[in-house]
Amino acid sequence: MELPIYTKQQLALRNGQDKPQIWVAFKGVIYDVSESRLWRNGKHYEHWAGQDLTEELSDAPHTDAVFEKFNPVGRLDV
Ligand code: HEM
Numbered sequence: 001m002e003l004p005i006y007t008k009q010q011l012a013l014r015n016g017q018d019k020p021q022i023w024v025a026f027k028g029v030i031y032d033v034s035e036s037r038l039w040r041n042g043k044h045y046e047h048w049a050g051q052d053l054t055e056e057l058s059d060a061p062h063t064d065a066v067f068e069k070f071n072p073v074g075r076l077d078v
Contacts, residue, residue, distance in 0.1 A: 003029070003030075003072055003073070003074045003075050004074045004075070005074060005075050005076075005077050006030060006074045006075070006076060006077060007076075007077045008051075008052070008076070008077065011025055011030060011050055011051065011052075011076060012050045012051065013050065014049065014050050015042045015048055015049050015050025015051070016039065016040070016041045016042015016043065016048075017041065017042055017050075018050075020034070021034055022036075022039050022049045022050075023049060023050065023073065023074075024039070024049050024050075024051070024053055025051065025052040025053065025054070025076045026052070026054050026057065026064065026067060027054050027064075028075055028076050028078075029067075029072045029074075029075060029076070030072065030073050030074040030075065030076055031067055031070040031071070031072055031073065032070060032071055032073045033049065033070055052076060
């Protein structure tokens with residue numbers, strides 16, 4: 001099934017502060033991390049949800065395997 005496309009502005013509202021959902025984009029796919037205790041209020045170490053964090057993954061002490069347990073909710077508009 002095709003995922004809905006969201007703009008950067010729509011993603012930005014899902015930052016854990018403005019709307020109840022907490023979303024993060026990685027390599028064009030938006031994941032819902034609302035259930036994660038590690039993303040509470042949209043904050044994950046020094047990173048904020050509601051944006052594309054593809055480049056920032058290289059700073060993380062983990063790989064992109066961390067996204068496996070989360071459902072993609074959409075794609076990021078380019
Ligand atoms: C300074 C940078 C970062 C630190 C110190 C950090 C640290 C951690 C730690 C300790 C965990 C849990 C253990 C593990 O799964 O290995 C974790 C999970 C996770 N991280 Fe990061 N991380 C960083 C950056 C990022 C970035 C940039 C992203 C997104 C591109 C990200 C996405 C995630 C996700 C989705 C999880 C899984 C959360 C869960 O299972 O509830 N992290 N991170």
